[in-house]
Amino acid sequence: MPAASSASGTRTGPPEVIVVGGGLIGALVAFTLRQAGADVLVLDAGRPGAAWRAAAGLLTPDGEGLRQSPLWASAQESLRRWPRLAQRLEAVSGQPVFFREGVRRLQAEGPAQVTPGEGSLHPPSVVGAARRHVPVLPARVLALTPGPRGVRVVTDQGDWTAPTVVLAAGVWSAAFGVRVRAVQGQALRLASALNCGAVYGPPARGFARYALTRPDGVYVGATSRASWRVTPDERAARWLRGVARQLVPGAAMGRAAPLVGLRPVTASGQPLVGPHPTLPGVVVATGHGRHGALLAPVTAQQVLTLVQAGAYA
Template sequence: MSDCLVVGGGIIGLSVAYELSKRGLSVTLVEQGEWGGQASSAAAGMLAPLKEFASMGPMLDLGMESLRLYPQWAQELEERAAGDVQLSLEGLVTVALNDAESEQLKAKFHWQKEAGHDVRWLDGKELREVEPLLSEQVVAGIHSPGEGHINNRLLLRSLVTACRIQGVQLLSGCVVSGIAVKAGRVIGVETTSGPIRAEHTIIASGAWAGIMMQMLDLAIPVRPVRGQIAAVSSVGIPLRTVIFGTSGYITPKKDGKIVIGATEDESGFQREVTLAGLASVLNGVMPYVPALHAAAFLEAWGGLRPATADGKPLLGPVPGWEGLSLAGGHFRNGILLSPITAKRMADYVESGRVDRLEAFLPSRFLP
């Protein structure tokens, strides 16, 4: 019997398991497939709270706090696992192709600036000094020098190694088929490899968290939102910075790939790449960087973002079920939010206090 059982071996489950173990708790982590084999390896790895969140509030605060944790988090994992995670916090640009887009972006720039964030408003010429491959069509945009990206697949690999070194019991290829309850308290799970018992069970099963809650007749709204995404070769296309526009984003990675994304479409749990999806992703980014027309295509893939009904993650206890918590629903930002999720969930498990989780508690969806 472990102190903690974490269900789901994506970026969230791995990060939470690692943090709990560092704090001296015994931890078992269960994954039905391969470590990080779902949304977490499908992601583009961008760390971009100022781009992602449309207004001030708890999501932006959470995202900014997580971004601040990243350099130390990445360094620690690199040291523990002896592997580079290719963190790059060298800035990104969000660009407008016309006056209407420019007005919208400018409004965002103003509140971000007033709130003290590190952002600059640049015209097209100034943006092309930051990123010479930007199209002449770009008229203006926001430069955010402190945001960036990471190689999420390397990060996942490092987390698995770090968990192993830390002593987390890692069970992959093990499907959770039921939640075990005794006298109104969750005591673990039933799996295809037999029962697993723990004092505290944390569901971190991504897009499947809603299904898992149904095992207790709880209607917590988590649904899969497919992202179709592609990679091209950076040979001959020496991009310097991440570029966002209304119809797509372009992320030059350190491994010689340029990752281009992504659709947001709902097809249940299907994660195939469709021709329509691929066409919209590729056509979406050409107006920003015309040089991409000549890029060599490498691969395309799909993943299922775990989306909640209000767009905010689910962090903390499941009311009415002692011993059970959720860590999920991170939608487009699970890579960004992994270090802060691990920290806040471990704080909660250690102290039983939920005051720093208030905006994200699962209770908001339950009567």
């Protein structure tokens, strides 16, 4: 059985909790569990198309039209939690996550609107900071087998057993009996130092339109279609360049890099956070669709509560 290493050292014993998936949800779940004192191991396959690598990092429930949805209360709670969580991530890791408040929502007519508390962050930086002091092993999980001594996790790098497993593998959670489907999102990253803040435009062709300044350039998004493809589509890229010209007219288009991510979506549109329906000892945390960054703090707290209460068995 290979050892997992991290900035905090090398594992010497079996973990209390194994988190399957080290993306935005999985990494923050692992970070939250570790901060609560749990011995955690993260197994991450590093698959192409992982949603967090292409995510915008916008925290805007009003921009996403959630005010009348069942997600509204969770979205508001997450907004309240994000500033303190961002500070904690930076303090523990020594790395910035680029959290900042302020999202301008453009209207078809009239002045732009701003909802207090909304903001943005940089998902790759959040993942990096959350993983900083949690052991992470590059491994693809092949099977989850509950037994009398815990859940056996079979991977292409060996097997582990832990009392609790958190399944936070995004769209790939479907391989373990979780009902999620893939919705491909495509965005553009412009190699530009232009500071446009975070701006959310009126939807067009059924797609959300937004742009925001990030440490790696200007991010412009985003398309949405049911697909498992992880390769960019040129038609989507052309549409996104048009969005960029409208929202950030001063940004150069010469070096525009496409970003493609697969969002895990449920039939109801609601995230799945709770005990696995058929695998004792397994907690599910997936199905957030386009709201993973927004809902991550509440999800991590929900998982922590389940683990501490033993309500997953």
